[in-house]
Amino acid sequence: MITGEKEKYMQTALREALKGAGEVSPNPLVGAVIVKNGRIIGKGHHKVFGGHHAEVNAINSCDEDPCDSDMYVTLEPCSHHGKTPPCTDIIITKKIKRVFIGTLDPSPHSNGRGVELLRHARIEVECGINEKKCREINEPFFHSLKTKSPFIVLKLASSLDGSLATDENDSKWISSEKSRKLVHRMRNLYDAVLVGKNTVESDDPLLTVRNCRGRDPVRIVTDGSLSLDPEKKIFGSGSETIIITSNKVPEISETKYRIKGIRIIRVDENNGELDLEQAFRTLHSYGIRSIMAEGGAALSSYLLRNKLADRLVLFLAPKLIGSSVKFFSGSGITKISDSVSLEDMKCKRSGDDIMIEALLRYGD
Numbered sequence: 001m002i003t004g005e006k007e008k009y010m011q012t013a014l015r016e017a018l019k020g021a022g023e024v025s026p027n028p029l030v031g032a033v034i035v036k037n038g039r040i041i042g043k044g045h046h047k048v049f050g051g052h053h054a055e056v057n058a059i060n061s062c063d064e065d066p067c068d069s070d071m072y073v074t075l076e077p078c079s080h081h082g083k084t085p086p087c088t089d090i091i092i093t094k095k096i097k098r099v100f101i102g103t104l105d106p107s108p109h110s111n112g113r114g115v116e117l118l119r120h121a122r123i124e125v126e127c128g129i130n131e132k133k134c135r136e137i138n139e140p141f142f143h144s145l146k147t148k149s150p151f152i153v154l155k156l157a158s159s160l161d162g163s164l165a166t167d168e169n170d171s172k173w174i175s176s177e178k179s180r181k182l183v184h185r186m187r188n189l190y191d192a193v194l195v196g197k198n199t200v201e202s203d204d205p206l207l208t209v210r211n212c213r214g215r216d217p218v219r220i221v222t223d224g225s226l227s228l229d230p231e232k233k234i235f236g237s238g239s240e241t242i243i244i245t246s247n248k249v250p251e252i253s254e255t256k257y258r259i260k261g262i263r264i265i266r267v268d269e270n271n272g273e274l275d276l277e278q279a280f281r282t283l284h285s286y287g288i289r290s291i292m293a294e295g296g297a298a299l300s301s302y303l304l305r306n307k308l309a310d311r312l313v314l315f316l317a318p319k320l321i322g323s324s325v326k327f328f329s330g331s332g333i334t335k336i337s338d339s340v341s342l343e344d345m346k347c348k349r350s351g352d353d354i355m356i357e358a359l360l361r362y363g364d
Contacts, residue, residue: 006100006126006129007129007130009033009035009040009070009072009100010033010072010074010100010102010129010130010134011130012031012033012040012043012072013031013032013033013043013054013072013073013074013102014031014074014102014130014133014134014137015031016031016032016033016043016044016045016054016058017029017030017031017045017046017054017074018031018045018137019031019045019047020045020046020047020048021188022188022189022215023047023048023049023215024046024047024048024049025049025140025191025289025290026049026141026144026191026288026289027046027049027141028046028075028105028138028141029045029046029074029137029138029141030045030046030053030054030055030073030074030075031043031044031045031046031054031073031074032044032045032054032055032057032058032071032072032073032074033058033071033072033073034058034059034062034066034069034070034071034072034096035069035070035071036064036066036068036069036070041063041064041066041069042058042059042060042061042062042063042066043058043061044056044057044058044059044060044061045057050084051084052084053077053078053084053087054073054074055071055073055077055087055090055091056084056087056090058071058073059090059091059094066094066095066096067094067095067096067097068095068096068097069097070096070097070098070099070100071091071096071098071099071100072100072102072129073099073100073101073102074101074102074103074134074137075101075102075103075104075105075134075138076101076103076104076105076110076112076114076115076127077099077101077114077118078105078109078110078114079109079110079113079114079116079117080109080110080113086114086117087114088114088117088118091118091123092117092118092121092123096123097123097124098123098124098125098126099118099123099124099125099126100125100126100129101115101125101126101127101128101129102127102128102129102131102133102134102135103127103131103134103135104127106142106145106146107145139151139290139310140190140191140289140290141289143289143310144284144289148281148284149277149280149281149284150191150192150280150283150284150288150289150290150291151289151290151291152194152280152290152291152293152303152308152309152310152311153190153290153292153293153309153310153311153312153313154293154300154303154304154309154311154312154313154360155183155186155292155293155294155313155314156300156312156313156314156315156327157171157174157175157314157317157353158174158314158315158316158317158327159174159316159317159319159320159321160316160317160318160319160320161320161321161322162326162327162328163322163323163325163326164296164300164323164325164326164327165296165321165323165325166323166325167323167324167325169202169325171203171296172203174315174317174319174321175315175317175351175353176315176317176350176351176352176353177351178350178351178353179315179350179351179353179355182350182355183294184209185209186292186313187207187208187209187216187217188209188215188217189290189292190217190290190291190292191217191287191288191289191290191291192217192218192219192220192242192283192288192291192292193207193218193219193220193291193292193293193294194220194221194222194291194292194293194294195207195219195220195221195222195234195293195294195295195296195299196221196222196295196296196298196299197221197222197223197224197225197227197228198295198296199221199294199295199299200223200228200232200234201228201232202296204232204233204234205233205234205294206233206234206236206238207219207234207238207294208238208239215239216238216239217239217292218239218240218241218242218288219234219238219239219240219241219242220241220242220243220244220283220291221234221241221242221243221244222243222244222245222276222295222299223243223244223245224245224246224249224269224273224274225245225246225249226243226245226246226249226253226254226257227253228243230256230257230260230262235257235260235262240261240263241262241263242262242263242264242265242283243257243262243263243264243265244265244274244276244279245264245265245266245267246267246269246274247266247267247268247269248269249266265279265282265283267279267282276302276303276306276308277306277308280308292313293309296325297325297326297327297329300327300328301326301327301328301330301331304328304331304340304360305330305331305332307362309360310359310360311357311358311359311360312342312356312357312358312359312360313355313356313357314355314356314357315350315353315354315355315356316353316354316355316356317352317353318352318353328340333363335363337363338363339363340360340361340362340363341360341361341362341363342356342358342359342360342361343358343359343360343361344358344359345357345358346358
């Protein structure tokens with residue numbers, strides 16, 4: 001088979017996988033396509049956590065017998081009993097001839113076992129088709145398996161000089177309307193959104209998904225003194241809300257939040273700052289695999305200084321503000337070689353803004 005054909009069909013499987021965005025976490029996004037005699041006869045994706053996997057949905061969608069066909073799947077088929085039976089079983093039963101896999105599943109119950117079972121059943125298997133893209137769509141999944149902590153995306157909107165607001169804390173609106181609408185769509189992609197206390201006090205945000213279809217992420221706010229007004233919008237209707245606070249705060253302070261169903265996470269303090277790395281491990285234990293941080297200067301600087309942000313999404317507006325409210329300060333960096341690097345950077349227009357997406361790599 002021509003290599004270009006393999007990549008073409010895997011691209012179709014990738015498009016299928018993305019249809020499950022916002023619905024399947026903590027499971028990964030997976031898409032599958034079934035090809036017979038040069039024609040796609042079935043395709044499917046993992047639609048919802050606990051539901052059928054992509055391979056099963058693709059097989060069930062076939063308009064003819066999939067016997068002797070090729071399957072393209074973005075992630076190694078599962079070989080264990082979980083909420084659903086092993087996908088390897090139905091692939092073998094339906095006599096699929098060849099299976100092309102985007103990337104292996106490093107989960108302890110998988111990690112090559114699915115490939116082994118398929119080959120044992122005399123099914124031809126090839127791995128690594130469009131592997132980079134297949135891994136990229138599941139950054140949070142791979143990251144959380146490795147670190148036992150959520151994948152943190154730092155989303156910022158700033159002027160060209162890095163200002164998040166004026167010296168009087170006016171920030172509405174730095175970014176364009178198109179960029180703001182895009183952020184609502186982005187929220188649907190992540191398990192949770194994170195802001196700091198100052199953002200809640202100054203902007204009183206809802207942090208829900210609006211003006212587009214999608215589910216609301218869990219809302220998380222840092223409040224070291226546990227003094228936010230429980231009537232703020234973030235604590236109202238919508239998804240679950242979590243407050244990260246200090247172990248030093250008296251337990252009685254939690255009462256007014258708990259009666260509203262707000263969950264409290266207590267962490268230690270380091271040099272007067274909440275230990276968010278500790279909080280992230282707790283959030284991971286709750287099943288939260290990805291967080292989009294939308295906070296202001298204090299939160300973004302903290303995440304960057306402590307090497308906790310994994311990806312940056314920056315909307316650069318064609319404005320110069322010249323304020324002291326910068327999204328990265330107090331780093332202590334003295335050498336350029338120690339600066340934070342942006343890798344695999346992508347840039348595009350978003351209304352009047354420039355949208356920059358990149359992985360963050362930290363110096364020594």
